[in-house]
Structure formats: C-alpha cells, structure tokens
Amino acid sequence: MEKISNFLEQSRMKDYILKTKLGESSLSTVWKAEHRTTGEAVALKQIPVAKLTRHLKNCLECEITFLSSVNHPNIIRLLNFFECEGCIILVMEFCAGGNxxxxxxxxxxxxxxxxxxxxxxxxxxxxxxxxxxxxxxxxxxxxxxxxxxxxxxxxxxxxxxxxxxxxxxxxxxxxxxxxxxxxxxxxxxxxxxxxxxxxxxxxxxxxxxxxxxxxxxxxxxxxxxxxxxxxxxxxxxxxxxxxxxxxxxxxxxxxxxxxxxxxxxxxxxxxxxxxx
Missing domain, CATH: 1.10.510.10 (Transferase(Phosphotransferase) domain 1)
Known part of the structure; x- marks a missing residue:
C-alpha cells in the first residue's frame, strides 16, 4: 500500500509543469506551474515537512482546513493539496497581478x-x-x-x-x-x-x-x-x-x-x- 501511495503522490506532482519561481521564504517555495493536461496556470506552494515545528504544523492544518471550506473572491482559492517527496504541496489559484x-x-x-x-x-x-x-x-x-x-x-x-x-x-x-x-x-x-x-x-x-x-x-x-x-x-x-x-x-x-x-x-x- 505504501508503494501505491508513493506512486500516486508522484503522479500528482507530474500533473504539473513548473514554470518560474514566484517567491521563497525560510519555510516554503512558491512556483508558477501549468497543469499538464488542462494548461491551467496555478501556484504551487512547496512546504518541507522537516521544517515544520509543532506550532507551524498546527498553522498549516488551520490553513488547509479553512481554505478547503471557503470559496470567496477576496480569499485565495486552494485547488488541491498532497504530500510528495517529504513536502506538503498546496495547489493554489494563480494571480497574474502579483502581490x-x-x-x-x-x-x-x-x-x-x-x-x-x-x-x-x-x-x-x-x-x-x-x-x-x-x-x-x-x-x-x-x-x-x-x-x-x-x-x-x-x-x-x-x-x-x-x-x-x-x-x-x-x-x-x-x-x-x-x-x-x-x-x-x-x-x-x-x-x-x-x-x-x-x-x-x-x-x-x-x-x-x-x-x-x-x-x-x-x-x-x-x-x-x-x-x-x-x-x-x-x-x-x-x-x-x-x-x-x-x-x-x-x-x-x-x-x-x-x-x-x-x-x-x-x-x-x-x-x-x-x-x-
């Protein structure tokens, strides 16, 4: 089962083509990516699990729970999330206007x-x-x-x-x-x-x-x-x-x-x- 799970995680990541790095902090890296099939532009937030303290794990859980439950024009949309190669990957809507x-x-x-x-x-x-x-x-x-x-x-x-x-x-x-x-x-x-x-x-x-x-x-x-x-x-x-x-x-x-x-x-x- 673990091998199947790892394969599925890798497959999810391979659904996206990384384009450019949008930003980086001590805890995460954000990439502009494109869905390999649909061509949809998305932002991938990559968070190494090893960098997550207990406090940050709680914050991440809050982030995923909240964003998974809301759909509002003034809040970034979380499209998907999964774990791959020791990282939590958040698939977010891409905002072309920057910050x-x-x-x-x-x-x-x-x-x-x-x-x-x-x-x-x-x-x-x-x-x-x-x-x-x-x-x-x-x-x-x-x-x-x-x-x-x-x-x-x-x-x-x-x-x-x-x-x-x-x-x-x-x-x-x-x-x-x-x-x-x-x-x-x-x-x-x-x-x-x-x-x-x-x-x-x-x-x-x-x-x-x-x-x-x-x-x-x-x-x-x-x-x-x-x-x-x-x-x-x-x-x-x-x-x-x-x-x-x-x-x-x-x-x-x-x-x-x-x-x-x-x-x-x-x-x-x-x-x-x-x-x-």
Missing part, C-alpha cells in the same frame, strides 16, 4: 479612491475569516495578491501559514508575523486577540496612501519605541491635503497603540469611509 507590495512599489502610492476599493475588498475577505474565527497574524502587502495587472484588480488574502482559530474571549501569545505590520502588543510579548489583524490592516492602508509603512526601526525594539513615541501618524505632506477626514480617521483608529481603543472588525467594516 500588493509590488503594486505599491510600481506606483509609489495609490489614490484614495483605489485605497478605499482595496480596503472594501480586504474587509469582505476578512469578514469570512471573522465568521470562521480565524486570525491571519501575517497580513502585509506581500501576502495580498491581485487577480490581474490591469486597472481594476481583485484583491485576494493569501498565505495563511501563521493563521489559527481564535474563539471569542480567547487570546493568543505566540510571537509571529512581520515586524513592520505587527501590532505593538505582539512586539511587547503580550497576550493578544483578533485586533492584531486590525493593526495590520491600518498599516496596509497607510502604505497604500503614502507608499511606505507607518513605522520603521532597525530592530523590533527600536520599532516599538518609535511607535510609542509617535504623537501622530507620519503622513506625507504631499498626501495629507488630499485625504478625506473619514479616511484619516479610519487609518488613525486602526493604528491605535492600545488595542482597547483600536477599531474592532465590525467597526472597521461599517466605517463611513468604506460605506460612502
């Missing part, structure tokens, strides 16, 4: 109307996470994909490799994420809840409007210090006069250092800036 980080780098910043459109789509995707009690914990422009490179791309939340289930009134304590988009409570090794994702959303909105993240630091300690010492968000003087007060209010309330003062998901989703 939001590349989009911002090409343009420098986006107009407020486009930032609003992206936030509305991000909110629609996050609503599904909220309904399933999933927190992402690594929301950042690199983990948000765009359906195409044309003028009206559809935003898709991707890379749920650090996600987990967090039920109401529960909290987490694992330090994870990307420092520039990481909520202060994580940087301070405090327990946290779903509002850490709201901080990340605020950082993404700020970067869309300005072309750079809201806070910097050579180390996580310096980054946290810069956050604590800030008296106002460092909006570009070129951008500030053009921003609607509701847009500034949304960004400021998402990037509230105290999680008790930070917008909840419900308040974010219903904010006037996104409803008008």
């Amino acid at each position: 939001l980080a590349s989009y911002i780098r090409r343009r420098g910043r986006v107009q407020e109307c486009m930032a609003k459109r992206f936030m509305q789509q991000l909110g629609a995707g996050l609503k599904v996470l909220k309904q399933n009690h999933v927190i992402h914990r690594d929301l950042k422009p690199e983990n948000i994909l765009l359906s195409c490179s044309e003028c009206n791309p559809i935003l898709k939340i991707a890379d749920f490799g650090l996600s987990r289930i967090l039920l109401p009134d529960e909290s987490a304590e694992t330090v994870c994420g990307s420092p520039l988009y990481m909520a202060p409570e994580i940087l301070q090794f405090q327990r946290y809840d779903e509002k850490v994702d709201m901080w990340s959303v605020g950082a993404i909105l700020f970067e869309l409007l300005n072309g750079y993240p809201p806070f910097h630091g050579r180390t996580s300690v310096q980054l946290l210090q810069n956050i604590k010492e800030s008296t106002s968000l460092p909006f570009s003087h070129l951008v500030l006069p053009e921003l609607h007060p509701e847009c500034m209010d949304l960004c400021s309330r998402l990037l509230s250092i105290n999680p008790d003062d930070r917008l909840s998901f419900e308040d974010f989703y219903q904010h006037n800036f996104l409803r008008t």
